[in-house]
Amino acid sequence: MSVLSPRWRSAAAVLAVLATALAVTITAPATASPGATATSSKPTKTPKDKIRPDLRKQLDSKDQADFWVAFEAKADLSKTASIKDWNARGTAVAAALKATAAASQQSVRGTLDSAGVKYQSFWATNAIKVTGGKRALVEALATRAEVASVSPSFKVEPPKVTASATVAAATASAVEWGVANIRADEVWAQYGVHGEGITIASIDTGTQFDHPALVRQYRGNNGDGTFDHNYNWFDAAGTCGPVPCDNHGHGTHTMGTMVGDDGAGHQIGVAPGAKWITANGCCPDDTALIASGQWMLEPTDLNGQNPDASKRPNIINNSWGSTTPSDEPILEDISLAWTASGIFGIFANGNSGPACQTSGSPGSRVINYSVGAYDSSNAIASFSSRGSGQDGSIKPDISAPGASILSSLPGDRYEAWDGTSMATPHVAGTIALLWSAAGGLVGDIDETRALLDGTAIDSPDGQCGGTDADNNVFGEGRLDAVALLKSAPIGPVGRVAGTATDTAGTPIAGAQITVAGPVTRQLTTTADGAFASGILPIGTYTVSAKKYGYEVPSATVQITQDVTSTVALKLVPLPYKTVSGTITDGSGHGWPLYAKLRIDGYTEGPIFTDPVTGRYSVRLPASTAYQVHVFPQYDGYATSDRTVQLGDADLTYDLSLTADQSSCTAPGYRWNGIGEDFTGWTSGTTDGWTTSGQPAWRFDNPGYRTAPNDGGGRFAVADAAYAGVKRFDTTLTSPAYDLSAQDSPEISFDTAYYGSSNQRADVDVSVDGGKTWTNVWQKTTGNSFGRVTVALPQAAHRTGVRVRFHYQGRNGNWWALDNVFVGTHACVVTEGGLVVGFAKDTTGASVYATVARTAAAQEKTATVTTPIDSNLGDGLYWLFSSTTGPTELIATAATYTSATATVPVVKNAIVTQDWTLTKVGG
Numbered sequence: 001m002s003v004l005s006p007r008w009r010s011a012a013a014v015l016a017v018l019a020t021a022l023a024v025t026i027t028a029p030a031t032a033s034p035g036a037t038a039t040s041s042k043p044t045k046t047p048k049d050k051i052r053p054d055l056r057k058q059l060d061s062k063d064q065a066d067f068w069v070a071f072e073a074k075a076d077l078s079k080t081a082s083i084k085d086w087n088a089r090g091t092a093v094a095a096a097l098k099a100t101a102a103a104s105q106q107s108v109r110g111t112l113d114s115a116g117v118k119y120q121s122f123w124a125t126n127a128i129k130v131t132g133g134k135r136a137l138v139e140a141l142a143t144r145a146e147v148a149s150v151s152p153s154f155k156v157e158p159p160k161v162t163a164s165a166t167v168a169a170a171t172a173s174a175v176e177w178g179v180a181n182i183r184a185d186e187v188w189a190q191y192g193v194h195g196e197g198i199t200i201a202s203i204d205t206g207t208q209f210d211h212p213a214l215v216r217q218y219r220g221n222n223g224d225g226t227f228d229h230n231y232n233w234f235d236a237a238g239t240c241g242p243v244p245c246d247n248h249g250h251g252t253h254t255m256g257t258m259v260g261d262d263g264a265g266h267q268i269g270v271a272p273g274a275k276w277i278t279a280n281g282c283c284p285d286d287t288a289l290i291a292s293g294q295w296m297l298e299p300t301d302l303n304g305q306n307p308d309a310s311k312r313p314n315i316i317n318n319s320w321g322s323t324t325p326s327d328e329p330i331l332e333d334i335s336l337a338w339t340a341s342g343i344f345g346i347f348a349n350g351n352s353g354p355a356c357q358t359s360g361s362p363g364s365r366v367i368n369y370s371v372g373a374y375d376s377s378n379a380i381a382s383f384s385s386r387g388s389g390q391d392g393s394i395k396p397d398i399s400a401p402g403a404s405i406l407s408s409l410p411g412d413r414y415e416a417w418d419g420t421s422m423a424t425p426h427v428a429g430t431i432a433l434l435w436s437a438a439g440g441l442v443g444d445i446d447e448t449r450a451l452l453d454g455t456a457i458d459s460p461d462g463q464c465g466g467t468d469a470d471n472n473v474f475g476e477g478r479l480d481a482v483a484l485l486k487s488a489p490i491g492p493v494g495r496v497a498g499t500a501t502d503t504a505g506t507p508i509a510g511a512q513i514t515v516a517g518p519v520t521r522q523l524t525t526t527a528d529g530a531f532a533s534g535i536l537p538i539g540t541y542t543v544s545a546k547k548y549g550y551e552v553p554s555a556t557v558q559i560t561q562d563v564t565s566t567v568a569l570k571l572v573p574l575p576y577k578t579v580s581g582t583i584t585d586g587s588g589h590g591w592p593l594y595a596k597l598r599i600d601g602y603t604e605g606p607i608f609t610d611p612v613t614g615r616y617s618v619r620l621p622a623s624t625a626y627q628v629h630v631f632p633q634y635d636g637y638a639t640s641d642r643t644v645q646l647g648d649a650d651l652t653y654d655l656s657l658t659a660d661q662s663s664c665t666a667p668g669y670r671w672n673g674i675g676e677d678f679t680g681w682t683s684g685t686t687d688g689w690t691t692s693g694q695p696a697w698r699f700d701n702p703g704y705r706t707a708p709n710d711g712g713g714r715f716a717v718a719d720a721a722y723a724g725v726k727r728f729d730t731t732l733t734s735p736a737y738d739l740s741a742q743d744s745p746e747i748s749f750d751t752a753y754y755g756s757s758n759q760r761a762d763v764d765v766s767v768d769g770g771k772t773w774t775n776v777w778q779k780t781t782g783n784s785f786g787r788v789t790v791a792l793p794q795a796a797h798r799t800g801v802r803v804r805f806h807y808q809g810r811n812g813n814w815w816a817l818d819n820v821f822v823g824t825h826a827c828v829v830t831e832g833g834l835v836v837g838f839a840k841d842t843t844g845a846s847v848y849a850t851v852a853r854t855a856a857a858q859e860k861t862a863t864v865t866t867p868i869d870s871n872l873g874d875g876l877y878w879l880f881s882s883t884t885g886p887t888e889l890i891a892t893a894a895t896y897t898s899a900t901a902t903v904p905v906v907k908n909a910i911v912t913q914d915w916t917l918t919k920v921g922g
Contacts, residue, residue: 002580003308003490007796009691010651016218016832023787027467027884043235043318045149045560047139047142047143048142050147050148050149051138051142051149051150052137052149052150052151052152054151055067055138055150055151055152056517058152058186059135059138059664062134063134064132064133064134064135065132065133065138065152065153065324066129066130066131066133066152066153067129067133067138067150067151067152067153068127068128068129068130068133068149068150068151068152068153068286069108069127069128069130069141069147069149069150070125070126070127070147070148070149070150070151071101071104071105071108071126071127071146071147071148072104072145072146072147072148072490073100073101073103073104073146074100074125074126074333075096075097075098075099075100075126076096077093077096077336077337077340078132079339080092080093080096080340080341081342081443082751084445085866086215086310086342086442087309087310089342089443090297090298090312090341090342090546090619091309091310091339091490092312092909093297093309093337093340093341094123094297094307094309094341097123097124097126097297097337097692098123099121100123100126101121101123102123105121105126105128105146105148105542106145107146107706108128108144108146108147109121109128109712110533110706110707110709110712111137111140111141111518111701111704111705111706111707112128112130112137112712112758113707113712113713114701114704114705114706114707114712114713114714114715114774115133115137115701115704116242116700116701116713116714117130117131117132117133117137118130118131118132119131120287120291122290122291122294123294124290124293124294124297124333124334124337125290125293125294125331125333125334127290127391128331129153129286129287129290130684134698136702136703136704137704138150139704140703140704140705141607141704144541149653153286153640158801163616165354170714173265174265174266174268176267176268176398176405176407177376177401177404178257178269178401178402178405178407178422178426179268179269179270179426181378181401182270182400182401182426182430182478182479182480183393183480183481183482183483184270184271184429184430184433184481185267186481186482186917187309187433187437187481187482187485190482190485191207191433191437191485191490191534191535191536192273192275192495192534192535193366193433193436193437193492193534193555194273194274194433194436194534194781195259195270195271195272195273195274195429195432195433195436196273196436196521196522196523196532196533196534197435197436197439197520197521197522198275198313198314198315198432198436198442198525199219199269199275199276199277199313199314199315200258200259200271200273200274200275200276200277200313200315200316200317200428201276201277201278201279201296201313201315201316201317201319202251202254202258202276202279202283202316202318202319202425203278203279203281203282203289203292203293203316203317203318203320204250204251204254204255204277204278204279204280204281204317204319204320205246205247205248205249205250205251205252205280205282205283205297205312205703206237206239206240206244206245206247206248206251206252206278206280207244207245207246207251207252207255207276207278208244208245208246208252208408208409208411208412209227209229209233209243209244209245210409211252211256211265211408211410211412211896212262212412213256213260213261213262213266213268213269213408213414214252214255214256214259214260214276214408216261216263217259217260217261217269217272217273217274217275217276218232218275218276218277219232219275219276219277220232220233220243220244220277221510222510222603223509223510223511223524223525223526224509224510226619228603228605229242229243229244229302230300230301230302231277231299231300231301231308231311232244232277232278232299233277233279233302234278234279234280234281234291234292234295234299234300235280235374236279236280236284236291236295237280237281237284237288238287238288239280239284240280241671242302244278244756245280245410246280246410249409249410249411249415250276250282250421251280251282252407252408252409252410253407253408253409253415253417253421254276254319254407254422254423254424254425255408255425256268256269256407256408256414256422257269257270257278257407257422257425257429258270258271258274258276258317258403258425258428258429258432259271259272259273259274259275259276259429259432260272260407262319262410262585264738268406268407268408268414268424268785269407269429270426270428270429270430270432270433270481271429271432271433273429273436273534274429274432274436275372277299277313279290279292279295279296281293282318282320283320289331290331291583292621293331293334293338293644294334295865296312296313296316296338296343297309297311297312297334297337297338297341297343297506299311301313301674302868303868308597309341311349312341312343312555313343314342314343314344314432314435314442314443315336315343315344315345315346315428315431315432315435315819316343316344316345316346316428317346317424317425317428317576318345318346318347318348318362318424319348319419319420319421319422319424319425320348320421321347321348321350321360321361321362321363321529322350322360322361322364323350323351323352323360324355324358324360325352325358325359325360325364325385326353326360326364327364327365327389327390327391328361328362329361329362329365330361330365331362332362332365332367335362335365335367335368336367339367339445339449342442342444342445343443344369344428344433344445345369345422345447346368346369346371346427346428347362347363347368347369347370347371347424347761348371348419348420348421348423348424349363349364349370349371349372349384349385349395349396349420349529350363350364350371350385350420351373351383351384351385351420352383352385353380353381353382353383353384353385353386353417354380354382354383354384354386355386356386356387356463356464356465356472357386357387357388357389357464358385358386359385359386359387359388359395359396359472360385360390362648363389363395363396363420363827364387364389364390364393364395365390365452366390366391366393367391367400367428369397369449369452370389370395370396370397370475371397371398371399371400371402371420371424371426371427372384372386372396372399372400372402372420372422372423372473372474372475373387373399373400373401373402373403373418373419373420373422373423374399374400374401374402374403374423374474374478375401375402375403376401376403376404376461377406377868378459378478380459380461380473380474381402381403381418383418383419383420384396384399384402384420384423384464384473386464386472386473387464387466387472387473387475388464388465388472394466394470394471394472394475394476395472395475396420396474396475396477397449397452397453397475397476398427398452398453398456398475398476398477398478399423399459399474399475399477399478399479399652400423400424400426400478400479401422401423401426401429401838402418402419402420402421402423402426403422404416404417404418405418405422405423407419407422426479427452428485428729430452430479430481431448432451432746433446433481433484433485434451434481434484434485434488435448436534437490437493437517437534437535438485438486438488438490439487439490439518439520439521439537440489440519440811441488441551442804444504446876447762450486451487452476452479452484453470453476453487454476454487455480455483455484455486455487456475456476456477456478456479457477457478457479457480457483458476458477458479459471459473459474459477459478462475470862477850480876486757487705490535490537491537491538492537492538492561492562493535493536493537493538493559493561493562493566494535494536494559494560494561494562494563494564494565495532495533495534495535495540495559495563495565496515496533496536496541496543496557496559496564496565496566496567497530497531497532497533497538497564497565497566497567498530498531498532498543498566498567498568498569499525499528499529499530499531499568499569500513500525500529500531500545500569500570500571501529501548501569501570501571502550502570502572502573503571503572503596504572506529507525507527507528507529507530508525508529508545508547508550508571509525509526509527509528509529510524510525510547511524511529511531511545511546511547511550511569511571512524512545512546512547513525513544513545513546513569514542514543514544514545514546515533515536515541515542515543516541516542516544517536517537517539517540517541517542517544517559518536518537518538518539518541519536519537521533521534521536523679525545529875532564536559537559538559538560538561539558539559540557540558540559541556541557541558541559542554542555542556543555543556543557543567543569544569545569545761546569547571548602548603548604548621549573549574549576549621550571550572551571551572551574551575552571552574553569553570553571553572554569555567555568555569561814565785570875574621574623574624575621575622575623576619576620576621576622577619577621577622577646577648577649577650577651578617578618578619578620578650579617579618579619579620579626579644579646579650579651579653580615580616580617580618580650580651580652580653581615581616581652581653581654581655582613582614582615582616582654583614583616583630583632583654583655583656583657584610584614584654584655584656584657585637585656585657585659585666585668586656586657586658587659587669587827587829588655588659588668588669588829588908589668589829589908590908591614591668591833591834591908591909591910592609592611592612592613592614592615592910593609593614593632593634593637593657594608594609594610594611594614594632594633594634594635594836594878595608595609595614595629595630595631595632595633595657596608596631596633596869597609597616597618597629597630597631598627598628598629598631599618599620599626599627599628599629600626600627600628600629601626602618602620602751602871605868606869608869608871608872610871611633611836611872611876612910612912613834613877615893620646620650621646621649621869622646622647622648623646623648624646624855625644625645625646626643626644626645626646627641627642627643627644628641628642628643628644629641630642630655630657632657634661634666634667634878635664635665635667636659636663636664636666636667636669637657637658637659637660637661637666638657638658638659639657640657641654642655650825655723659827661827663815664827665836666791667878667879667880667909668705668825668829668830668832668834668880669827669829669830670826670828670830671735671823671825671826671827671828672742672823672824672825672826672827672828673739673742673745673821673822673823673824673825674737674819674821674822674823675820675821675822676689676734676819676821677702677713677714677819677820678699678713678714678715678716678818679713680714681699681700681714681716682699682700683698683699683700684699685697685699685732687735688734688735689732689733689734689735690732690733691730691731691732691733692730692733693728693729693730693731694730695718695728695730696730697716697717697718697730697731697732697805697807698716698717698718698722699714699715699716699717700714700868701714701715701717702717702719702722703717703719703722703814705717705719705752705816706752706816707750707752707816707818707852708749708750708752708786708816708818708819709751709784709785709786709787709818709819711751713818715750715816715817715818715820715830716732716805716816716817716818717731717814717815717816718732718807718814718815718816719814719816720759720809720810720813720814721770721813727808727809727810728759728807728808728809728810729807729808730806730807731806732804732817733770733802733803733804733805733807734802734804734820734822735772735802735804736769736799736800736801736802737800737801737802737822737823737825738799738800738801739795739796739798739801739822740797740798741797741799741800742786742795742796742823742824743796743797744791744793744796744824745791745792745793745796745801745822745823745824746789746790746791746792746822746823746824746825747763747765747776747789747790747792747793747803747820747821747822748787748788748789748790748819748821748825749763749788749817749818749819749820749821750786750787750788750817750818750819750821751784751785751786751787751788751815751816751817752784752785752816753779753783753784753785753815753816754783754813754814754815755779755780755781755782755783756780756781756809756813757780757781758809758810758813759780759807759808759809759810759813759815760778760779760780760807760808761778761779761780761784761805761806761807761815762775762777762778762804762805762806762807763775763776763777763778763790763804763805763806764776764803764804764806765792765794765795765801765802765803765804766800766801766802766803766804767794767795767800767801769802770800770802770804773804774794776790776792777790791872792822795822801822803820803822805817818842830880830882831882831884831903831907831909832879832880832881832882832883832884832907833880833881833884833906833907833909833910833911834878834879834881834909834910834911835851835878835879835880835889835903835905835910835911835913836876836877836878836879836910836911836912836913837851837876837877837912837913837914837915838863838873838875838876838877838914838915839851839863839875839877839893839914839915839917840897840914840915840916840917841916841917841918841919842876842916842917842918846863846873846874846875847863847875847893847896847915847917848862848863848874848875848893849863849875849877849891849892849893849896849915849917850891850892850893851863851877851879851889851890851891852879852890852892853879853881853882853883853887853888853889854888854889854900855883855887855888855891856882856883859879859880859881859882861877861878861879862877862878863875863876864876864877881903881905882906884905884906885903885904885905885909886903886904886905887902887903887905888900888901888902888903889901889902889903889913891915892919893917895919895920895922896917896918896919896920897917897918897919898917899915899917899918901913901915
């Protein structure tokens with residue numbers, strides 16, 4: 001296997017005759033990227049073989065590195081292509097990938113939690129990115145059978161651009177030369193399709209969503225002057241926030257070539273009727289790139305929640321790749337998942353020409369469809385990378401215009417750029433035209449590739465091998481959109497057009513029009529309420545209009561050959577009524593809860609309760625049943641789904657949420673006993689526990705052992721193997737517990753004990769404060785893994801109860817413990833009250849502070865951000881206090897002077913306390 005160059009570049013190349021360039025530098029792994037799919041059987045790898053040479057080299061110079069852990073398990077996606085329903089197909093692919101990743105990653109995630117390292121898990125590539133892991137951890141992970149490889153993180157640098165002359169919109173051509181060259185404008189005229197019903201995505205540097213050439217096509221445009229960025233924008237780089245942006249320009253430029261049309265006669269895009277979404281995953285870092293690929297399979301809302309595969313794009317443009325020749329399987333399994341899900345992923349072939357063997361990955365891979373670039377004279381661009389590709393395959397697959405391509409840039413500008421980055425969007429847009437015209441091809445990747453190949457204009461060039469019809473310079477030839485659609489299974493067609501108005505005849509803009517029949521098309525009404533489809537197979541269709549606050553009218557139309565059928569839809573306004581109420585705790589305290597409500601069909605976003613009163617209010621169309629999803633903002637409460645029937649009068653709808661009895665983490669609730677999960681422990685004991693013997697119990701997992709019960713976080717371990725001693729004899733003893741109110745106490749704990757004749761594990765209990773001990777559990781030769789529970793009847797109604805874990809071993813074994821609990825495992829109410837408020841500085845700006853009860857450091861909380869709650873600013877906190885009456889609290893924050901206050905905490909109620917903190921030296 002060849003080694004990736006330490007440099008990658010975006011597929012926008014440098015032409016000596018122009019001053020524009022775009023470069024991305026990446027230090028790549030010495031082998032496949034996370035989740036790479038093997039193409040041939042290989043012998044079993046040793047742990048040493050799994051650690052890639054580049055990572056070993058990094059660890060030789062510094063005993064810490066960022067790295068990827070890739071897993072052997074791969075989801076079976078072989079049957080998903082047969083699922084005809086688009087939504088069901090995408091959901092099935094995501095579910096299979098998630099299930100495989102969850103099962104195969106569980107144990108390793110527990111180990112990483114125990115090691116206290118930062119990591120991010122991915123399901124689309126079945127890999128984990130670890131930040132700052134040490135050599136011992138890498139070596140321990142490599143011994144795991146489920147781990148396929150451990151590879152170094154690859155570094156990504158932002159693109160570098162030298163701008164050429166800016167072209168004003170007023171001087172732009174009506175149809176840009178590239179669009180006309182591939183005959184897209186002829187497709188518009190002959191077939192009446194512009195990409196309607198198709199969504200194109202890009203993984204790039206982002207997009208200026210309100211650019212005049214792009215704003216109308218943005219899927220998040222509601223058509224009424226408002227925007228919904230949920231499911232349409234993924235800020236992988238973390239540089240833009242909830243609103244799409246492009247701090248570079250490359251993503252806006254490529255998007256313009258796909259869909260650009262300013263509505264004033266300047267058509268820079270191939271498919272201006274298509275919708276677009278985007279992620280700025282190229283190229284802040286490797287994590288962002290992979291996260292973007294995953295998000296495309298199942299887009300989420302702006303909070304990364306509520307994933308919905310039905311909102312995935314049809315086509316993904318990838319104008320990036322390796323700078324130097326490479327056949328490495330970069331993001332290979334994500335590409336395979338896209339295909340299984342019915343998404344056409346298309347890649348730039350690279351800009352390392354004019355030499356042969358310069359195709360770059362991922363475009364060089366057989367499974368990926370890649371694009372070369374030619375100029376306005378139909379000559380191959382000098383920068384366009386040539387094949388061959390993986391295993392001698394012909395690369396690129398096809399070629400498109402890529403020199404001096406005028407397109408959009410941030411700031412409402414236009415510039416001409418060069419590169420296979422510019423060629424690739426021409427093909428992405430053309431696929432949108434094809435799928436818009438021939439709905440039966442949507443999601444059929446193999447047939448679409450065959451049609452593209454079969455209709456390309458042969459461009460003989462023997463420089464790098466191949467034939468006149470298929471060579472390593474042009475691929476199958478030059479893209480021809482008209483020939484493509486002529487070869488598509490379209491058949492007799494017609495069209496439908498119409499208007500949507502209210503009962504007074506006022507046009508309704510932004511109404512979602514559904515045309516359902518032999519194929520389904522989604523349209524949006526323009527400012528004058530008009531809509532028009534592209535071509536539709538002849539047959540009977542139902543045309544309906546959906547706009548929040550109106551009834552949904554529908555009409556049946558017959559589409560006949562070469563005829564545009566018309567329909568007028570009148571939307572009847574619905575009467576509005578108010579639904580209001582209070583959300584409270586329903587497990588004993590009864591206090592108001594801060595919660596988020598999502599209402600199916602309600603387009604104005606989530607509703608939030610007041611964090612102090614728990615009150616909410618929302619206006620909704622009357623005489624309708626609503627599905628309401630309630631998400632408590634406090635940890636430890638169960639979510640709730642309710643059906644609310646709103647009649648013809650205002651409705652008061654109160655509801656209570658219960659504390660999750662399985663976790664018992666809601667504020668004001670605790671287990672009826674005493675637990676210890678060793679959170680925050682390092683090398684020594686705390687919380688009143690003691691250890692004796694040599695070597696002592698440890699809590700920082702020095703040997704990187706698997707966490708007991710595959711759990712996470714810190715745990716206790718007596719590790720003779722790590723200590724390197726022949727004999728190990730140590731005890732771990734709890735403080736004294738008061739179980740005087742306990743009728744049937746027990747001790748439970750998670751264990752990972754590896755039995756042998758040379759060791760012994762004992763659990764003892766004392767009911768007299770540690771003077772005498774009774775053994776209640778013992779292991780010698782047999783293994784013990786998982787949760788252990790032992791009844792302690794002798795401890796019922798006793799004070800001074802202590803437990804002791806005693807390990808004796810030799811010759812390199814260990815015993816690990818976690819989540820020790822003594823008492824009755826029931827979630828009970830803790831007496832106390834809630835304190836809620838905000839932390840700000842003297843200027844009124846939010847402060848990220850910690851608020852704590854001064855007499856009980858464990859009762860503390862941090863302020864949080866609430867950007868999706870328009871009624872609140874940042875700096876909100878909530879704190880449970882187990883004392884009532886006058887209670888002293890303290891607020892602290894970095895670079896601020898701490899503040900204290902005495903707060904009159906009320907049992908089972910909420911009181912408010914806001915903080916104003918002063919800057920140190922301010």
